[in-house]
Amino acid sequence: MEPQVLEIAPTxxxxxxxxxxxxxxxxxxxxxxxxxxxxxxxxxxxxxxxxPGHVEILQxxxxxxxxxxxPEDPSxxxxxxxxxxxxxxxxxxxxxxxxxxxxxxxxxxxxxxILARAESLSIESHMVSRERPxxxxxxxxxxxxxxxxxxxxxxxxxxxxxxDAARVVAANDASPRVLHVSSSGAGTTGAVTAxxxxxxxxxxxxxxxGINVGARAGLERYQSLTAExxxxxxxxxxxxxxxxxxxxxxxDGIWRQVPGLAHTPASRHERLIVLPHAAVKFDxxxxxxxxxxxxxxxxxxxxxxxx
Numbered sequence: 001m002e003p004q005v006l007e008i009a010p011t012x013x014x015x016x017x018x019x020x021x022x023x024x025x026x027x028x029x030x031x032x033x034x035x036x037x038x039x040x041x042x043x044x045x046x047x048x049x050x051x052p053g054h055v056e057i058l059q060x061x062x063x064x065x066x067x068x069x070x071p072e073d074p075s076x077x078x079x080x081x082x083x084x085x086x087x088x089x090x091x092x093x094x095x096x097x098x099x100x101x102x103x104x105x106x107x108x109x110x111x112x113x114i115l116a117r118a119e120s121l122s123i124e125s126h127m128v129s130r131e132r133p134x135x136x137x138x139x140x141x142x143x144x145x146x147x148x149x150x151x152x153x154x155x156x157x158x159x160x161x162x163x164d165a166a167r168v169v170a171a172n173d174a175s176p177r178v179l180h181v182s183s184s185g186a187g188t189t190g191a192v193t194a195x196x197x198x199x200x201x202x203x204x205x206x207x208x209x210g211i212n213v214g215a216r217a218g219l220e221r222y223q224s225l226t227a228e229x230x231x232x233x234x235x236x237x238x239x240x241x242x243x244x245x246x247x248x249x250x251x252d253g254i255w256r257q258v259p260g261l262a263h264t265p266a267s268r269h270e271r272l273i274v275l276p277h278a279a280v281k282f283d284x285x286x287x288x289x290x291x292x293x294x295x296x297x298x299x300x301x302x303x304x305x306x307x
Contacts, residue, residue: 045145046099048090050114051106051130053200053282055080057138060154060285061147068098074243075278092117104144106130131198134158134287154285161288162207165295169209172299178210178273179235179266180280181258182222183247192248192258193222194230200283201239208294210237230260237298238266243277273297 048069049055055070064080072085084098089111095103095118103118103125105111115125128140135155142151180195195201195212196219205212213233214223238261240248249257251274255267266272279290 046101047145048095048098048100048103048118049106050089050104050111051128052076053130053278053284054104054106054128054137054141056278056282056284056286057141058145061138061142061145061150063145063147066145068100069094075276075281089114092121095123096121102126102144104128104141130200133203134283134285137284158285158288161292165208165288165292168292168295168299172209172295176210176298177213177216177234177236177265178205178239178298179213179230179233179237179264180205180239181225181248181254181261182241183244191224194219194225194233195222196220201280203283204280204287204290204294205239207291208298210294210298225259227260227263230258231263233264235264235266236269237271237273239273239275239280239294241277241280242274245274 045066046068047058047063047066049058049067050071052071052073052075055064055067055073055076058064058067059080064083067080067083069090070076070080070083070085072087076085086094090098092114095114100118100123103115103123105115105125105127106129108127108129111127115127118125126140126144128137128144130137132140135158138151138155138158139148142148180199180201182193182195184193194214194217196214196217197212198221202212202215213235217229217233238254238258240254245251245254248254251272254272255262255270261267273294275290275293276286278284279286279293283290
């Protein structure tokens with residue numbers, strides 16, 4: 001079963017008529033949704049989510065069945081197949097067509113306009129910034145969907161993994177230099193990018209006792225790489241998502257495909273760490289397990305690597 005992908009946008013005819021047809025379509029949908037709401041008060045909550053990490057949290061809290069719209073992401077290729085996916089942010093018409101009752105944003109700069117439009121349609125809307133720590137996001141999203149008890153169980157598990165990771169880090173005197181490279185960090189540009197500050201990978205690397213060389217080099221979010229920049233960063237280990245490894249050249253080819261990587265300590269010692277895509281990109285439900293796994297990998301595989 002293939003998930004439905006939502007593509008809703010004004011037609012050429014709508015644009016030629018100055019938006020009149022678009023307004024009529026919007027009004028018709030609005031009246032239809034109002035009629036449905038009036039006839040079916042107490043119907044199940046229908047959630048539109050702007051960030052894939054929030055999808056993972058809702059699923060872990062047992063609220064996956066309430067999802068109506070979610071971003072397309074490779075982590076969910078085999079799950080939540082009955083939820084409509086979107087490639088671009090949904091329009092107000094898309095929210096209404098899905099019967100949305102709650103919108104949860106994740107990127108303040110990008111998602112604020114759609115949240116404002118949803119509120120103008122009397123759809124409950126909240127911003128839960130993806131830059132907030134995982135435990136804060138889990139608690140806040142749990143409050144929005146009345147799953148506080150489930151959240152505390154999940155948080156307890158994550159905190160236990162954090163504690164285990166902290167013990168591993170404390171026993172390791174070194175702070176390995178880590179570079180997270182991505183084949184998709186810059187959206188659809190196709191460029192190989194590195195993670196800087198304001199990314200899930202940055203928090204993950206720091207909790208695991210490493211130094212994010214992308215952030216040290218002044219990168220913000222995901223930015224394209226140059227050979228000179230990679231060589232100057234001198235990473236001792238490279239972190240990649242399992243779902244992006246192939247696009248980066250695979251375990252053997254990555255050292256040649258990423259500019260400059262062949263001339264780093266990581267390449268000389270073949271220090272490549274592969275973690276699940278969600279663990280690297282979301283820093284959400286898998287935050288604890290990912291932190292522990294990376295801390296162990298850095299402690300056992302990288303401490304002897306030198307420039």
